[in-house]
Amino acid sequence: MLYYLFDYLEKQYQVPGASLFGFITFRAAMAVLLSLILATVYGKKIILFLQRKQIGESIRDLGLEGQEKKAGTPTMGGLIIIMSTLIPVVLFADILNIYVILLIVTIIWMGIIGFIDDYIKIFKKDKKGLKGRFKILGQVILGLIVGATLYFHPEVTMRERNKTIITEQYTIEKIKGEEIKSTMTTVPFFKNNEFDYGDLISWAGDGAKDYVWLVFIPMIILIVSAVSNGANLTDGIDGLAAGTSAIIVLTLGIFAWVSDNIIFSDYLDIMYIPGTGEIVVFIAAFVGALVGFLWYNAFPAQIFMGDTGSLAIGGVIAVIAIIVRKEILIPILCGIFFAEIISVMVQVGYFKYTRRKEGVGKRIFLMAPLHHHYQKKGYHESKIVTRFWIIGIMLAIITIVTLKVR
Numbered sequence: 001m002l003y004y005l006f007d008y009l010e011k012q013y014q015v016p017g018a019s020l021f022g023f024i025t026f027r028a029a030m031a032v033l034l035s036l037i038l039a040t041v042y043g044k045k046i047i048l049f050l051q052r053k054q055i056g057e058s059i060r061d062l063g064l065e066g067q068e069k070k071a072g073t074p075t076m077g078g079l080i081i082i083m084s085t086l087i088p089v090v091l092f093a094d095i096l097n098i099y100v101i102l103l104i105v106t107i108i109w110m111g112i113i114g115f116i117d118d119y120i121k122i123f124k125k126d127k128k129g130l131k132g133r134f135k136i137l138g139q140v141i142l143g144l145i146v147g148a149t150l151y152f153h154p155e156v157t158m159r160e161r162n163k164t165i166i167t168e169q170y171t172i173e174k175i176k177g178e179e180i181k182s183t184m185t186t187v188p189f190f191k192n193n194e195f196d197y198g199d200l201i202s203w204a205g206d207g208a209k210d211y212v213w214l215v216f217i218p219m220i221i222l223i224v225s226a227v228s229n230g231a232n233l234t235d236g237i238d239g240l241a242a243g244t245s246a247i248i249v250l251t252l253g254i255f256a257w258v259s260d261n262i263i264f265s266d267y268l269d270i271m272y273i274p275g276t277g278e279i280v281v282f283i284a285a286f287v288g289a290l291v292g293f294l295w296y297n298a299f300p301a302q303i304f305m306g307d308t309g310s311l312a313i314g315g316v317i318a319v320i321a322i323i324v325r326k327e328i329l330i331p332i333l334c335g336i337f338f339a340e341i342i343s344v345m346v347q348v349g350y351f352k353y354t355r356r357k358e359g360v361g362k363r364i365f366l367m368a369p370l371h372h373h374y375q376k377k378g379y380h381e382s383k384i385v386t387r388f389w390i391i392g393i394m395l396a397i398i399t400i401v402t403l404k405v406r
Helices: 001-014 018-023 024-052 078-092 097-122 132-151 199-206 206-211 212-233 240-259 262-268 277-295 305-324 327-335 333-356 370-376 381-401
Strands: 161-165 172-175 183-186 194-196
Touching: 001 018, 001 078, 001 262, 001 305, 001 327, 018 024, 024 078, 024 277, 078 277, 097 132, 097 277, 097 305, 132 212, 132 305, 161 381, 183 327, 194 199, 199 206, 199 212, 212 240, 212 305, 212 327, 212 333, 240 262, 240 305, 240 327, 240 333, 240 381, 277 305, 305 327, 327 333, 327 381, 333 370
Parallel strands: none
Antiparallel strands: 161 172, 183 194
């Protein structure tokens, strides 16, 4: 709202300083500062409220060191992250920007699904929470909304590459590329690094690309579901999900900023996607909320984010990556999430296979997800978290390097 207020004051009255709100970098800085303040100051109040209402985590006995001490720790801390993100976004971002709208819908929608799951676990005393099929349904609906919006909405465009020609008079002219609707995405490490989802059905004939949404939307659904579940599985020890996610989101913020900057996108030879710069404000608020949440979630945690936070985090990360056309980089950038979800799939698959073949189920890891495997090996959880963060930073650097390494 302040964005529109100061934009009006600048245009009508030329109020000194009002023009600052026209700069994304200034609004992003204000957003991250406000979200940090909200998460740290009001986060404590939310923790005390949850303690009074006895909204605490019910801990299953998994035989992990220090596990019993966490029983009764307040959960649903994702409310802190969501609140500390949305308030700065409403104040400082252009909330009519289609990409910002999508991210607001994502964090609220996935937050509601996670909240219902936490509510069932805490108040209904059902440790299984919301049935898996309903979680998946919620993720599919979100993926459908995101995919349909990105495919059909007229404001979702990208600009074709500028062309350089030599005229008959041997002068060099640059022709500005046109804004077009496109389902292209970026393939890392290749020189001609653009891939069009329409190519997947080009074999069906010339008119097949009119139905590319039949491929594009299911791919978006798959990505949203995979990343949100990966974030959910990563939320298992103090500070792991919040810290890892902050690194990932900050990296995506760099991609969003350069993708909406015509000079940097031309220099880096990447897609110019008009309007994506505005989500930098959302990303800044989100990073501030995650770091502020870490104030209370770092070992020993005073609050857990619960599914309210983890599902929302995963959904937001997936949608940002899709918006900036970097979804193929997700296995690298979100490598921690990827390893966690693969460890569970391998563990369950191998156990079922050996039980069917040999009559006795065997395990590859001491426990899944992966972070619990290292806990079983005797590593302290703070050491596991720190090392996972370091790996996350390394993966983020590799991801950024793909801007030029081809």
